[in-house]
Amino acid sequence: MFLTEMKKHAVPSFKHSLPNKLDLITAAFDDALLRRLNTLSAPSISLCWLSKAVEFLTVAHAEARRLISSLEVTVLDDALACYLDDSVKLLDICNSVSAEIERLRQRRIVLALAVHLLGDGKVRRAREALTEGEARRASGFGKANNAEVLVKDLALALRSAPPRGKISKVARVVRRTVYAVGLVTVFFAGALVSAMEGTPETVTVRAPAEFSWAESLNELATAVSGELKRRFGKEERTKGLLLEEVDDVATRVGEACEIAEEDTERKERLNDVVKEVERAMGSFSDGLEGLSKGMNVMFHGVLSNRNFMLDHVRVKA
Numbered sequence: 606m607f608l609t610e611m612k613k614h615a616v617p618s619f620k621h622s623l624p625n626k627l628d629l630i631t632a633a634f635d636d637a638l639l640r641r642l643n644t645l646s647a648p649s650i651s652l653c654w655l656s657k658a659v660e661f662l663t664v665a666h667a668e669a670r671r672l673i674s675s676l677e678v679t680v681l682d683d684a685l686a687c688y689l690d691d692s693v694k695l696l697d698i699c700n701s702v703s704a705e706i707e708r709l710r711q712r713r714i715v716l717a718l719a720v721h722l723l724g725d726g727k728v729r730r731a732r733e734a735l736t737e738g739e740a741r742r743a744s745g746f747g748k749a750n751n752a753e754v755l756v757k758d759l760a761l762a763l764r765s766a767p768p769r770g771k772i773s774k775v776a777r778v779v780r781r782t783v784y785a786v787g788l789v790t791v792f793f794a795g796a797l798v799s800a801m802e803g804t805p806e807t808v809t810v811r812a813p814a815e816f817s818w819a820e821s822l823n824e825l826a827t828a829v830s831g832e833l834k835r836r837f838g839k840e841e842r843t844k845g846l847l848l849e850e851v852d853d854v855a856t857r858v859g860e861a862c863e864i865a866e867e868d869t870e871r872k873e874r875l876n877d878v879v880k881e882v883e884r885a886m887g888s889f890s891d892g893l894e895g896l897s898k899g900m901n902v903m904f905h906g907v908l909s910n911r912n913f914m915l916d917h918v919r920v921k922a
Contacts (some may be wrong), residue, residue: 639818651849652892659899684780701752805837
């Protein structure tokens with residue numbers, strides 16, 4: 606469990622007078638984030654929504670790379686060094702989440718077996734498979750949640766005091782961009798880890814008003830926090846709820862088993878119920894593979910960004 610709040614007084618200010626070119630570059634970056642954020646309204650604790658969140662985070666890092674590549678950055682300053690350090694943590698989070706996705710794949714196989722057995726009328730064996738699936742229900746992150754620790758580290762890095770002394774206008778834009786990417790990374794990575802783990806707590810971030818997308822991010826953060834508490838709160842946790850698509854399949858399989866064990870008249874409904882389970886299984890599979898693909902794209906995108914930024918500075922140095 607973790608709960609970290611980015612206090613308002615800890616948020617650095619990037620207000621300054623920019624030359625027109627830098628102003629346009631910064632505005633384009635902010636507009637790209639705002640457009641994407643507006644597609645993430647009405648969050649849900651589902652594989653589908655998490656896939657969209659991961660896609661947003663991938664785009665945010667790509668936009669940061671686009672912005673920095675357009676600037677005459679000649680040295681590896683503190684902001685870029687911070688990005689490079691934080692990107693390693695994000696890559697480790699990607700690996701942790703991907704491992705959790707693989708665990709869910711294994712559970713999907715067991716549930717699919719239960720559905721197949723039901724279709725063949727082997728109710729007892731289907732029940733056994735369902736019981737085995739329940740044994741795989743707990744999060745694979747474990748008690749010492751490395752992903753959770755990494756998200757907390759990313760949040761703490763955002764609160765680090767900026768270096769003293771005058772900096773160039775270009776360096777200020779770089780610092781602003783790295784801070785912006787850090788904010789959205791902490792929020793979305795935290796939400797992803799909390800949803801996959803099934804915990805109601807996550808990192809709370811508040812974007813300063815000088816970002817045009819601040820209101821959208823802050824509203825989304827509030828909505829996601831509410832969804833996590835609604836689904837994984839104290840009372841709900843006793844039900845062992847997880848992601849929507851996963852629980853939907855498990856619930857439907859259990860209901861199908863009950864119907865199969867009832868009288869002959871109710872058994873006539875079994876084929877229809879099995880078809881409903883198969884449709885739910887399809888949503889589970891599509892959502893799981895979509896998230897897996899998204900994590901893979903983000904991992905390679907962030908890794909590419911690291912290599913690009915290092916080479917970019919070396920070439921210009």
